[in-house]
Amino acid sequence: MRSLNPTVLVVGATGRFAGLVVPELIRRNVNVRALIRAPANAEKARTLGASEVAIGDLSNRQSLESAVTGVDGGFYIGPAFAPDEAAMGVAMVEAAARAGVQKFVFSSVIQPTNTTLKNHASKVPVEDALYSTNMEYTILHPANFMQNISTAWPSVVEHGVFSEPFSKTAKLARVDYRDVAEVAAIALTGPRLSYATLDLCAGMYSREDIVSLMAGELGRPISAGEPTFDEWAANTRLPYNDDQMQLLAKVYGHYTRYGLGGNSLSLRAALGREPRSLLSFIRELA
Secondary structure (H helix, E strand, C coil): CCCCCCEEEEECCCCCCHHHHHHHHHCCCCEEEEEECCHHHHHHHHHHCCCEEEECCCCCHHHHHHHHCCCCEEEEECCCCCCCHHHHHHHHHHHHHHCCCCEEEEECCCCCCCCCCHHHHCCHHHHHHHHCCCCEEEEEEECEECHHHHHHHHHHHHHCEEECCCCCCCCEEEECHHHHHHHHHHHHCCCCCCCCEEEECCEEECHHHHHHHHHHHHCCCCEEECCCHHHHHHCCCCCCCHHHHHHHHHHHHHHHHHCECCCCHHHHHHHCCCCCCHHHHHHHHC
């Protein structure tokens, strides 16, 4: 970075996942500029630790140009299942490059070239755009986020069932996004991870594995539910339209047939320690 106290733009800093990057940067003496869409979230961004707030829209190039002016680095994670996700990501990369941003971290997805899944394929143009810049980029390929389990936890405690709409024996690569956030902060504050593309996974687990861990921590049996997608969707509040729900259904169908592979080697190397395990995550929930 160009200064002892660099400024990093964190896109969506008040979101569930980008918000985890903010404290990791602050621990490393970084000034955080939060890019948020809704002015009402400005106070939340400052509560998280952002010293600056930029109001902008990923579909408005002029607002992006303003947001990246004078920053040393950028962290970007796109809005899930947005129909123009690729275009918004490319616009963000191009704005940062034109502004002379030095470092850029893109939180992509594991297996982005799995183009049968549109939410994976939409990351490829953004990665491609980074290759045609002079920024020191780091591309992160995180697996399925352990934080998604948190949403179901109250129901698990109440009903003793953990349900997801795909095969309970399918093994999925999972990662605690706090580890992803730490890797992002390492990349934005030093040269060690520059130009790296990193699969980020803590291990592979089936739902049967997960409920076994849950049962051990709660001290009572927990069963693995296997609802149809429609049954699951009817009981799950997601901010998606019909087209987005169809894309999500295809993702879960893919999981049933093939699972989701991942390897913990690069996460362990990037962190310089063992990744947070699924057991430790469930232990915190319990």
